[in-house]
Amino acid sequence: MAINAADTAWVLISSALVLLMLPGLALFYGGLVQRKNVLSSMMHSFVAMGVMAVEWVIIGYSLAFGEGNWFVGGLGNAFLRGIDASSVTGSIPTYAFIAFQGMFAIITPALISGAIVGRVKFKSYIAFIALWGLIVYAPVCHWVWGGGFLTGEALDFAGGTVVHITAGLSSLAILAFLGKRRGYGVDSLKPHNVTLTLLGAGLLWFGWFGFNAGSALAANETAAVAFITTLVAPATAGLAWMILEWHHLKYPTALGFSTGVLAGLVAITPAAGFVTPMAAIPIGIIASFICFEAVAIKAKLGYDDSLDAFGVHGVGGITGALLTGVYASVGSTGLLLGNSSQLMIQFEGVVLTIVYAVAGTLLIGFVLQKTIGLKVSESEENIGLDKTQHGEAAYNL
Amino acid sequence: MKYIVAIIRPERLDAVKRELQKIEVSRLTVSSVSGYGAQKGHLEIYRAMEYEANLLEKIKLEIAVNDEFLKPTIEAIKTGAKGSEGYVGSGKIFVLPLENVIRIRTNETGPEAI
Numbered sequence: 001m002a003i004n005a006a007d008t009a010w011v012l013i014s015s016a017l018v019l020l021m022l023p024g025l026a027l028f029y030g031g032l033v034q035r036k037n038v039l040s041s042m043m044h045s046f047v048a049m050g051v052m053a054v055e056w057v058i059i060g061y062s063l064a065f066g067e068g069n070w071f072v073g074g075l076g077n078a079f080l081r082g083i084d085a086s087s088v089t090g091s092i093p094t095y096a097f098i099a100f101q102g103m104f105a106i107i108t109p110a111l112i113s114g115a116i117v118g119r120v121k122f123k124s125y126i127a128f129i130a131l132w133g134l135i136v137y138a139p140v141c142h143w144v145w146g147g148g149f150l151t152g153e154a155l156d157f158a159g160g161t162v163v164h165i166t167a168g169l170s171s172l173a174i175l176a177f178l179g180k181r182r183g184y185g186v187d188s189l190k191p192h193n194v195t196l197t198l199l200g201a202g203l204l205w206f207g208w209f210g211f212n213a214g215s216a217l218a219a220n221e222t223a224a225v226a227f228i229t230t231l232v233a234p235a236t237a238g239l240a241w242m243i244l245e246w247h248h249l250k251y252p253t254a255l256g257f258s259t260g261v262l263a264g265l266v267a268i269t270p271a272a273g274f275v276t277p278m279a280a281i282p283i284g285i286i287a288s289f290i291c292f293e294a295v296a297i298k299a300k301l302g303y304d305d306s307l308d309a310f311g312v313h314g315v316g317g318i319t320g321a322l323l324t325g326v327y328a329s330v331g332s333t334g335l336l337l338g339n340s341s342q343l344m345i346q347f348e349g350v351v352l353t354i355v356y357a358v359a360g361t362l363l364i365g366f367v368l369q370k371t372i373g374l375k376v377s378e379s380e381e382n383i384g385l386d387k388t389q390h391g392e393a394a395y396n397l
Numbered sequence: 398m399k400y401i402v403a404i405i406r407p408e409r410l411d412a413v414k415r416e417l418q419k420i421e422v423s424r425l426t427v428s429s430v431s432g433y434g435a436q437k438g439h440l441e442i443y444r445a446m447e448y449e450a451n452l453l454e455k456i457k458l459e460i461a462v463n464d465e466f467l468k469p470t471i472e473a474i475k476t477g478a479k480g481s482e483g484y485v486g487s488g489k490i491f492v493l494p495l496e497n498v499i500r501i502r503t504n505e506t507g508p509e510a511i
Contacts, residue, residue, distance in 0.1 A: 036407070036454065187411035379484055382408045383453075391442045393450070 004091040006219040011096045014214020018103035021207035022049050022110060028200030028262075029114050032307050035192040036384025037118045038394040044113035048129055052106040055133050060105050061098050063138035070149040072139045090217050100214060101141075108137055108163045114307035115171035118181045118189075119381050122389040124374045128364060132170065136360040140166050140353055154349035155332055155342065157226060158215035160270025160320040161349050166357040168314020171305060173361035177369050180304035182381050189306075194255050201258035205234060208265050212272040225330055226272035229280040230265070236284030237264025244292050259312065263291035266316030271324040274334075279327040287319045321350050398495040398508060399467050403458040404432065405478040405488040410456050413477030417460075420469045424511070426459040435485045455488065461495055463508050 026045035030038045052060070059078050066073035077083060080098070087094035109129035116125075142148040144156050156162060181189060191197065212230040216223035241260025246252040267287030268280055275283065294315040295308050305311060325346035328334030335343045368374050375381075380388040387393060405413060410427065417425065431452040441450040462470050471490055478488055500510040 183408060183411065187408070382406065387441070387450075391440055393441060 007091045010219035011092050014210035015100040017207045017210025024200045024203030027196045031193045031196030032191045033117050040385035041117045045110045048110040056102040056105045064141040065146040073142050108167050111167035112171045114309035115305045116178050117306045131364045153345050155324050156270045157273040158212045158269045160317045161353050164266045164313040164317030165353045168310045169354050169357045170361040171309035173358045174365050177365040177374050184304045222273045228277045229272050232277045232280035233268035233284035234261040234264035236281050237288040240285045240288035260288045263287050263316045267320035270321045274328040274332050283323050287316050290319050291316050400493040400495040401460045402491040403474050404455050407456050409478045416473035416477035428457045430455050430457045461511050
């Protein structure tokens, strides 16, 4: 197939939009932590742009999209061997495809950082995301998109399973080794600057249009479907969360609205190009309700998923993946159109991804725990990671 | 009447507040301050330039108490601020004589106004 200029332009722009989600995520998370940890939290997103991009072109792309078996791609395209400027994937240059997919490989492990802020050693974080990209992300990406056993079976338009379920469940799993922040549940560990978080949420939404609509890999009607559903679902979810808070907690908070938006973005991701804008409304509402409960139950269960990486990305991702099997109607059929087998396939994809992501993360966590260690010392945690891990402070006199 | 000024670690603030509530000392002013004592600061780096950053973030508490509350207040601050940490930087408590207190709304003065 020949290269289509419009498709190429759209995918290149979308790639840049997805990369902008990293500073968005950095601000979103950075505002939610205490002021002594803001740079360290932001650095988790920024360093992912370094580590994961390099890893992606050296080996990650090949493991995810190279010729391989049902489980993982081979090493045929390691160091991007066999690909040059004239290579074509679909209707776009292969380099554009690699760059676009690379952005997903960058942001996915960065999402996990939200669970472990304020207590993870920086070098261990780098080792973790590098290993996680190879052991968890690349295989699951291969299963669903790269020619593995779920490709063409499970519907995952832009990464509900590949990105959000893997990251969300791994966030929960890694807590087995990192535990809680000191003072969690006893002292107030309030967000230090919610304005940063709102700016971050806005940038995430903006970038998410590239994430979802770009996943059409073409400038066509499917991209437009994904674009408008990415507008409708987060809008609905933000309103739903706000109303829930208003009702249960008396106030419609800014942080609550932006958290709802994020839950809606996560949930529409697998469905984006497969559902109508009207179906995006119930998806947004349902996701908001379920994530709201998931975040609320955290305090009762006592685990410290600090910035709700599991509560929003894990739970929202699962909800979205299953709802895709219910509402799919554009170029595919879901339960509401009488295709109950799609929902079963979605369920199978979700369960396999959960099991695999948790197992892979526990393995990596165990190895790191036994070698370089994962958690900073008590005094380092008290002083804060900005000073002890990075030798700088966000706010100076 | 005494005026107590205490410098403590930021992460001990909640614990100190809990201790103070136990002895019903419920009037408190808190500020975020920077300073240094025996605990040396850290080296900070901006654009490859090293800076000796000897100012550390601390919390300053100011509490005015009547004489009978002095001892329990000091004990409460000590208990809350020390925690389990054995390293330098837990802070200090200063006790100053307090000449007078005026409650603006009611014009009360002296010990009743505290």
